[in-house]
Amino acid sequence: MKNRVLVALFVAVVLALPAFAQQTGSTSQDQPAASQPMQAAPAAQPTPAASSSTDQASSTSSSTVGASGKQPLQAETRQGFWGKMNPFARKKYVQRQTQPIRDRVNELDELTAGNTRMIKDVDARAQQGIQLASAKANEADQHAIDAGNKALMAQQTATQANTRLSTVEQVVGNIDQYKAATQTEIRFRPGQSVLSQNAKTALDDMATPLKNQRGYIVEVQGFSSGHGQAAIATSQKMADSVVRYLVLNHDIPVYRIYVVGMGNAPVPSANADEQAKTKRTSGGRVEISLLKNDLEQLASTSIAPDQQAPPK
Numbered sequence: 001m002k003n004r005v006l007v008a009l010f011v012a013v014v015l016a017l018p019a020f021a022q023q024t025g026s027t028s029q030d031q032p033a034a035s036q037p038m039q040a041a042p043a044a045q046p047t048p049a050a051s052s053s054t055d056q057a058s059s060t061s062s063s064t065v066g067a068s069g070k071q072p073l074q075a076e077t078r079q080g081f082w083g084k085m086n087p088f089a090r091k092k093y094v095q096r097q098t099q100p101i102r103d104r105v106n107e108l109d110e111l112t113a114g115n116t117r118m119i120k121d122v123d124a125r126a127q128q129g130i131q132l133a134s135a136k137a138n139e140a141d142q143h144a145i146d147a148g149n150k151a152l153m154a155q156q157t158a159t160q161a162n163t164r165l166s167t168v169e170q171v172v173g174n175i176d177q178y179k180a181a182t183q184t185e186i187r188f189r190p191g192q193s194v195l196s197q198n199a200k201t202a203l204d205d206m207a208t209p210l211k212n213q214r215g216y217i218v219e220v221q222g223f224s225s226g227h228g229q230a231a232i233a234t235s236q237k238m239a240d241s242v243v244r245y246l247v248l249n250h251d252i253p254v255y256r257i258y259v260v261g262m263g264n265a266p267v268p269s270a271n272a273d274e275q276a277k278t279k280r281t282s283g284g285r286v287e288i289s290l291l292k293n294d295l296e297q298l299a300s301t302s303i304a305p306d307q308q309a310p311p312k
Contacts, residue, residue, distance in 0.1 A: 178291035188284035193237040207250035219289040236261030
């Protein structure tokens with residue numbers, strides 16, 4: 001019976017020890033808070049040593065503020081009945097001890113997440129600014145290229161205009177200067193003014209290239225044997241037959257043809273030694289001379305720039 005009582009007492013003591021240790025630990029934690037009001041009274045008249053130590057403690061605490069703006073966690077200096085390790089600690093006690101650590105870890109996670117979001121935001125804005133600047137630079141380059149092309153086109157146009165102006169000035173200066181291009185001679189039988197087939201062929205060869213041309217005149221001179229007005233009238237009839245054929249068969253305007261009947265006027269000799277001698281015409285003939293100025297050259301230079309493809 002006594003043994004049973006002793007065993008029961010031993011078991012009760014063993015079961016009471018954790019509760020006693022827990023109460024002792026909580027009491028030891030509450031003692032600093034309870035002792036603070038008792039120390040508040042002498043703090044009214046601080047000594048120089050106390051004030052210096054207080055300033056040092058405040059400076060130390062302000063210098064050790066963490067990134068979260070809170071004081072770092074302090075290790076527990078006071079120990080309970082079981083020391084630092086309580087093998088019989090309850091779940092609530094463990095949660096109460098680890099709660100500040102969890103709060104601080106959660107706070108650090110929030111700070112890290114916030115810093116990550118800020119870094120991503122800054123990076124996104126930087127990339128957007130770089131892309132916008134690159135687009136503006138490309139647009140400016142394209143505008144510069146377009147301006148250069150337009151300037152080149154303007155320079156080419158000015159050069160062409162200057163060339164055409166020089167050509168026009170030259171043509172206008174020589175507008176009344178006609179140069180002999182071709183010369184054709186038509187022979188007639190004595191006393192006749194009708195064109196032969198050979199004469200028509202020669203006139204066709206001369207007049208066919210004159211279609212759609214400008215800046216030319218046709219000079220027709222008739223020569224006839226005989227004397228006086230009769231020779232002049234005969235030469236005029238032969239020249240008129242040539243003019244009539246050119247106007248009707250080749251549509252040469254009349255204002256481009258100059259006709260004169262020379263009769264039996266002397267003709268200059270082709271030989272230089274015999275130029276002083278006069279040579280009379282024997283039989284009837286008509287000389288057709290094609291004279292041209294520089295208007296045709298002006299027309300070709302004015303059409304050429306228009307046919308060129310515009311520069312890209």
